Amino acid sequence: MERIQEALAKARAQRQQGSATRTQHAAPPPANQSLEEAWASLAPFRLNRAELRRTRVVAAESGRDAAPYDLLRTKIIHQSQVNEWKRIAIVSPDSGAGKTTTLANLAFSFERQRDMRVICLDLDLRRPALQKILAQKPDHSMAEILEGHVRFAEHGLRLGERVGFGLNNGPAPNPSELLLSHAARDALDGIEREYAPDLTFFDLSPLNASDDNIAFLQNVDCAVIIAEAESTSMSRIDQAERQVAELTNVMGIVLNKSRYASEAEGYDYY
Template identity: 35%
Template sequence: MSERSKRDGRRRLGAEARAAILDRIAEVDAPARESGTAARLAAPAPETDPATRALRAAVLGDDVTLLPQIHDLWGSLRRIPVDEAILEANLVITASRRDPAHAAFDLLRTRLLQALDEHGWKRVAITSPTRGCGKTFTAANLAIALSRYENRRTVLLDFDMRAPALADVLGVSAPGPISDWIRGTASSGTHLQRVGQNLLGIGGLAVGLNDRAETYPAELLQDPKAAAVLDQMQEELSPDAVLFDLPPALNHDDVTAFRARYDCVLMVVGGGRNSAEQIREAVRRIGEDKPILGMILNRAEEDPASGAA
């Protein structure tokens, strides 16, 4: 390898590869040769695509556009600790898996992934008709259950900006208001965090947490900037599933305002809390074009200790 190659980090191609590339460049430059113009022969043709110009640079040493570099942000996210005692106290039963009820979340994750793969969906809204149904509890447990699949990435976002609770449930601190990230004033690399190494087998999970309430969340969620930020996050992290912990559908218009940004819905229904009419109205507000993947009956027996909304 020459000194120049060492300095600029470009790889030398084999003889066959170089010959093939030179043939391609010759085809592109053919009009210039036919015209007999030496200047056009030496320069890339105007219609040459960026990939060809980059390959030409690799072979001929021209100082033109380099090959684009794709950066996967997942591995560089800041790590957060896992405290088994806190998770167990907050009924995140899929963490230690000692509670037999974790099997219900294992079944839910399998059916969810089958539906996502079948339809090409990635974004799942988790909501409930009213508060106190356990939607945050469901979102946290489902996210951890999903994280145990090898080579799968899950992102869990606290989009209940009127009453953020996910950071407390997970027992970690939020890096700031998630509204800053949605507005684009904070990057995914600074706001999103990834679960660190642990003995519980919690693997590919990144979270977007929130440390304060937002005054106008529906307007923020409906803003085109939110769509752009989410699209960019998917490009940077390549998640297989994105779970949104959203507010209750009947309390405010946040879920309706955000409906263009998610593919499908999991509805958490409070046993003994929600009437059939409330459930029907919640589904109506979400809209017929948004599939309800499941109705999850939670708290068939009221447990005041469960706490999560």
């Protein structure tokens, strides 16, 4: 707890400075490479629909199952545009809430949003799972990107034309220190300069697991909290909201794995 409190204090002190730094670093991609060329150079995503269905990535195809994620996508776009938010963290109070599965489905939902570019980065560096859910086997990890050892152009995957992924091939040592480092901030600024995404999503570790997410939340504009229906208590949700609000804006709370559907769901849709 003492370590978490220290991380909170340090993060609050650095948040405003980090926001100003991101603004100063914003710049167009290199003159010798167009934005379209930068995206086209990313390795294409290997689509395995059978494996995606097994891991509950239901938004790979439009339809009834994808509708909740399409609705969530639309709400995120609206909130981001109103508040001018670009960096969005996906967090959960505890493990097992489905935050990574939610992000995977959101990515496919955004792929159908043809007028936006989105990048999804797995920064749950202790227990990365996005690569498993997406059935991918990357050669590198995001830790190598954040340390500056590998360029994102050599690592990132491209889904369609406008969705990029940064995945992991295993856990990273010392994730808290890495996520707090200047090298990590510089690497993320470089990705934004080169690929100019409209939104960047970050999959972070559960709030109760470590101080990794506390170390990083100062670098985002807002966070979406994923709670598990019938499992995450209201007290844990309130605690998570307070914890996140110390460091960034709370965009909203998503109730996942709910077995109850209102009568309005699917109205005049299917």
